[in-house]
Amino acid sequence: xxxxxxxxxxxxxxxxxxxxxxxxxxxxxxxxxxxxxxxxxxxxxxxxxxxxxxxxxxxxxxxxxxxxxxxxxxxxxxxxxxxxxxxxxxxxxxxxxxxxxxxxxxxxxxxxxxxxxxxxxxxxxxxxxxxxxxxxxxx
Numbered sequence: 001x002x003x004x005x006x007x008x009x010x011x012x013x014x015x016x017x018x019x020x021x022x023x024x025x026x027x028x029x030x031x032x033x034x035x036x037x038x039x040x041x042x043x044x045x046x047x048x049x050x051x052x053x054x055x056x057x058x059x060x061x062x063x064x065x066x067x068x069x070x071x072x073x074x075x076x077x078x079x080x081x082x083x084x085x086x087x088x089x090x091x092x093x094x095x096x097x098x099x100x101x102x103x104x105x106x107x108x109x110x111x112x113x114x115x116x117x118x119x120x121x122x123x124x125x126x127x128x129x130x131x132x133x134x135x136x137x138x139x
Contacts, residue, residue, distance in 0.1 A: 009045050012054045016041045019071045029067050037065050051079050087113065087120050094133045105129060 020038060023029040029037075040061060048054045055075045062068045091113040099106045109127055112118055124131035 009048060012048055013041060013045055015054075015075070016058075016071065019068075019074070023067060033065075033067070037061070037068065040065070051075070051082070055079060083119075087118070087123075090120060090134060091123070091130075093137070094130050097133065098129065102129075 017038065020029065020034040024031065024034055044057065048057055055072065058068050058072045058075055062072055091109060095106045095110060098109075105127070109123065109130060112123060112126060120134070124134060
């Protein structure tokens with residue numbers, strides 16, 4: 001777990017570095033300013049545990065470093081896409097397993113899952129069978 005967490009923190013640091021490199025290449029930021037931002041990130045990277053923590057951290061830093069505002073938007077979009085992919089994977093696994101036994105339930109959950117604002121928690125509340133499947137399979 002610690003190795004995975006360390007590699008995740010490394011990914012967060014890389015995301016900031018790539019963003020700063022991009023900003024340097026298009027001349028939206030000067031090198032001393034990029035170095036200042038990078039230093040602030042490295043000083044605080046140990047405080048970041050999740051993608052949501054990283055997003056909050058970048059938003060907080062955006063107050064002092066407005067250059068990071070665009071990075072915050074990218075992170076939010078990445079989180080949204082990741083959450084959606086996770087939901088789709090869980091629904092797909094459930095439907096594959098339930099389809100031979102209950103086609104109506106499979107169709108109902110698929111119809112719910114295609115809604116933009118639906119979450120895994122919403123589906124678990126609405127469909128006890130899905131909740132049981134998720135807790136049993138821990139996917």
